[in-house]
Amino acid sequence: MLTEFSQGYFQPDVGGKNIPVAQGELSDLAGDEPLFKALYQWFIESGGVYKLEFGPKAFIVISDPVVVRYLLKENAFNYDKGVLAEILEPIMGKGLIPADLDTWRVRRRAIVPAFHKAYYEAMVAMFMRCSERSCDKLRNAIAASSDGSAVVNMEAEFLNLGLDIIGLGVFNYEFGSITTESPVIKAVYGVLKEAEHRSTFYIPYWNVPLLRAIVPRQRAFAADIKVINECLDGLILQARAVSEQLDEEVLQNRDYSTLSDPSLLRFLVDMRGADPDDKQLRDDLMTMLIAGHETTAAVLTWALFCVVQNPQVEARLLAEIDAVIGDRDPGLEDIKALSYTRATLAESLRLYPQPPLLIRRALSEDTLPPGLNGDPNGYPIGKGADLFISVWNLHHSPHLWKEPELFRPERFEEVYTNDAFGGKWAGYQPEAGRGALYPNEVASDFAFIPFGGGARKCVGDQFALFEATVALAMLLRRFNFRLAVPAEQVGMATGATIHTANGMMMRVTPRQAAAGQQQQQQQQETAAATV
């Protein structure tokens, strides 16, 4: 059933001869179910390392933390992003995600220091201002309603919030998408949609009629890229002009927490030693715009979805938020105190990882380790072997988590080991997380990898989690959210991230009013009982 078109994406089957082959029809992948769910079923049947074959080609699916640790950390440089790099290169150029290793080394070294403490201080204040705008929008929607509540698609609201935040944080551009629409916003959403569409194309469930649509959509894509590039080029020019007026010493001693523009772009042009050309800077900015927008919006969307369905979690969260920030503006220090809020976000990232699959291709032949219970000889693979690391499977694995489908943020406060693996996997140990604020791959020995791990780990992990913590706390302290449709109706769709199939429709009421109403209701009930 595969077209020549689809076969072009994959390397010939050079995966190990001893890797179990999943029994199933590739056409199963073309159904309504998202790809990562089909891959889960085969993981349960075939184990932590298995292969899916189609014609002369194949890809290997990894769901074992020991093999994942090997791929992401121990032998990370033998792997590149393979098919994903090919797909994203026309959008992100030589940005960190698709870049060749030589470019990646130079740019990673330049970009990591841009996420410094003064930057985060300025960012937390900005997250707060943007979240306040979302609160105002919800207040206005409620005020305009006849019954004191508004039904809102919170997925769309979080996408707007995420876009405004990433624009300001990365290149100090005010998209203002919470309240307005503009040609640049339209172009960004167009490119994001295309990036998303292309990254689902690595999956061989091609839909032939789509090919017919390719020419017009490619034209629209080229026009969108042009709008964004012109906008970014203008911002780069401006940032360089400001920086060139200042001498080296002033630049070295800048306090980014007090600048009116503390963005990553500001820092990257101020660091003259690194001296990237404008095209490289644009690729870096575009990559961070795309990598940091939908991912963070998706975390907030699914976190809220989980919280509103778990009253005990919600009650503990609200108690923490009221005690830590109350009516104050939250700051960086407050994030440290919001430990349950942080665990809640981690737990929603466990259940809804963004992205649910990581992609790698072997640069030279290698032998994958046996993992927790695979072939003791390991799995020899050839150069060019395509691998999917299933973050979804790791995070939902019944071998690695107690009651994996339960939403229980408390799990990240507990030590969990599994003796069945004879010490091959260290389990989950909160203290082993190297003092990180959020549960991570080190604490879980690569069973929990929401931001990947090793050399190619996400550079924006703290940015994203601080953003999500501030936004969630600020929204929950002011509003009461309830699903406006049955949970099953929300649905899931695969893209670069997991989004809803039908939007996240929530009924929103002011929280004080909701508390007041509860009290009133209680009083009425007591009065009725007394009568």
Ligand code: HEM
């Ligand atoms: C890489 C997740 C937010 C920039 C990654 C990777 C993951 C990830 C899993 C590793 C991909 C791989 O190994 O193949 C997330 C999630 C986010 C988030 C879940 C939000 C909750 C951000 C933000 C930024 C960002 C806000 C930028 C400000 C990047 C970049 C890379 C990356 C540049 C590539 C790093 C490299 O290859 O050196 N992200 N990310 N991400 N992320 Fe994020």
